[in-house]
Amino acid sequence: MSSPFVSFALIMAVAAAAPYIASLVPGRAVPEVVFLVFAGALLGPNMAGVLSTSSSAISFLSDLGVAFLFLNAGYEIDPKDLGGRMGLHAILAWAVSLLLAILLTTTLMADRFTGQAGVAFAICLTTTAFGTLAPIMRDRHLMGTPVGRAVSVYGAYGELLPILAMALLMSTRSTRATIATLLIFVAICLAILAFPALLPRVRERIDSWLKENAWSGSRPLLRLSILLLSVLVMACEVLDLEPVLGSFIAGFILGAFAPHDHVLEEKLQDIGNGFLVPAYFVISGAGVSLPAAFESVSLLFGFIGLLVLIRGGIVAVSLNINKETRGMRKREKYAVSAYCTMALPLVVAVTDVAVESGAMGTNTASILVSAGAITVLLIPIATSFVRVGAESDVFLAVHEVAAEKLPIQKVWKKHRALLQADEKRFAAAVEEQKEHGHKLDSFEYLVTGAPPTKSWKEDPQEKTE
Numbered sequence: 001m002s003s004p005f006v007s008f009a010l011i012m013a014v015a016a017a018a019p020y021i022a023s024l025v026p027g028r029a030v031p032e033v034v035f036l037v038f039a040g041a042l043l044g045p046n047m048a049g050v051l052s053t054s055s056s057a058i059s060f061l062s063d064l065g066v067a068f069l070f071l072n073a074g075y076e077i078d079p080k081d082l083g084g085r086m087g088l089h090a091i092l093a094w095a096v097s098l099l100l101a102i103l104l105t106t107t108l109m110a111d112r113f114t115g116q117a118g119v120a121f122a123i124c125l126t127t128t129a130f131g132t133l134a135p136i137m138r139d140r141h142l143m144g145t146p147v148g149r150a151v152s153v154y155g156a157y158g159e160l161l162p163i164l165a166m167a168l169l170m171s172t173r174s175t176r177a178t179i180a181t182l183l184i185f186v187a188i189c190l191a192i193l194a195f196p197a198l199l200p201r202v203r204e205r206i207d208s209w210l211k212e213n214a215w216s217g218s219r220p221l222l223r224l225s226i227l228l229l230s231v232l233v234m235a236c237e238v239l240d241l242e243p244v245l246g247s248f249i250a251g252f253i254l255g256a257f258a259p260h261d262h263v264l265e266e267k268l269q270d271i272g273n274g275f276l277v278p279a280y281f282v283i284s285g286a287g288v289s290l291p292a293a294f295e296s297v298s299l300l301f302g303f304i305g306l307l308v309l310i311r312g313g314i315v316a317v318s319l320n321i322n323k324e325t326r327g328m329r330k331r332e333k334y335a336v337s338a339y340c341t342m343a344l345p346l347v348v349a350v351t352d353v354a355v356e357s358g359a360m361g362t363n364t365a366s367i368l369v370s371a372g373a374i375t376v377l378l379i380p381i382a383t384s385f386v387r388v389g390a391e392s393d394v395f396l397a398v399h400e401v402a403a404e405k406l407p408i409q410k411v412w413k414k415h416r417a418l419l420q421a422d423e424k425r426f427a428a429a430v431e432e433q434k435e436h437g438h439k440l441d442s443f444e445y446l447v448t449g450a451p452p453t454k455s456w457k458e459d460p461q462e463k464t465e
Helices: 003-024 032-043 054-074 083-107 115-124 130-140 146-169 175-198 201-213 220-236 245-257 262-286 297-319 331-339 346-357 362-385 394-402 408-436 442-448 460-464
Strands: none
Touching: 003 032, 003 054, 003 394, 003 408, 003 442, 032 262, 032 362, 054 130, 054 146, 054 220, 054 245, 054 262, 083 115, 083 297, 083 442, 115 146, 115 346, 115 362, 130 331, 146 175, 146 245, 146 331, 146 460, 175 201, 175 220, 175 245, 175 262, 220 245, 220 262, 262 331, 297 331, 297 362, 331 362, 346 362
């Protein structure tokens, strides 16, 4: 079983089976990344031992996977959305989370996490898995809604800023040397952005040629995109920075050169989500020791609790302070805060760096990665039961009785009427699905909030109400 081709075949078998297994869960409430990670753990050297990740070929496949994961995440983000009041609040919320995480790590967790391990643990508590979130948001038709916009901004900074924190705080060099290195990397990125403007005639010729041949047999636009990714990842390697930083920034720059190019986005998704990204999650899962992860249940669920408090809680406070989001309904704020608590890919990246430097043990890393996988498993389910079409739910009813001091009888009558109204909407949705040749069960309606028809996709408000 030592041949890399045997491991590759097993990895792709898991990658091929995961979407089907995920589809068996009503409403696709559990993302397929959960099945990929845990399948890798079950097949890996710590469990069944049939999947080996020791070869350089499999390791490089994993590196390419994480590169495409963060490339696509960066390309998903519109830089215009990161500015303004919401962007400022997202930055401040992340900074407060980091300060709280460092304070907690250096006091209550000082016995277990010291030095670089403590820094890694603190950064993990501030992350948001935006690369994992983006496809979930698309599947649930949340892009463009108030929830989708808030998750995009807070989630983007929850992925970008921890990457920068890794470069600054987990570097083995002095702070001055690290900052100088980052400035060199920024200069390289600015030079790439400015290059077309310096040679306008050359750019016109290239643009004209690309428009005519971009999607010919040789796919030159796709090749240029992968070249950009390769150059920035190489720059990070040469400068001794984290490669995920280069991947993420490559997505930003690609968005500036080819904004809203749906064909390019589809091709990158084909390579990434169709091949490399699932391989990365399976290989990462193979490094997780499930027996070791559940040896310390207190750390496993303690990390999840701290993540909810330090990341999700601070995002919730920020949403209530920001004028742009203060008017969102409580369920929408809850959904944004919960989504921003999902934290798997960067937990894997941060713990990998800590383990490679010898600052963190593999058992501890397995616990944190397993905890991150559990958030990706549970949060989409938890948000499904709050982000539903009905105005009536237990969450709001309890809040109205406990916090707003409304009479129980009045609350009961109100929510019963709302539930009856939603039952009528559900019956109409079932009939609509029959006309399109689809079958809609009640649980799928509850989980997704909207059946997969064109009419629902065109009405974002209908999907979040």
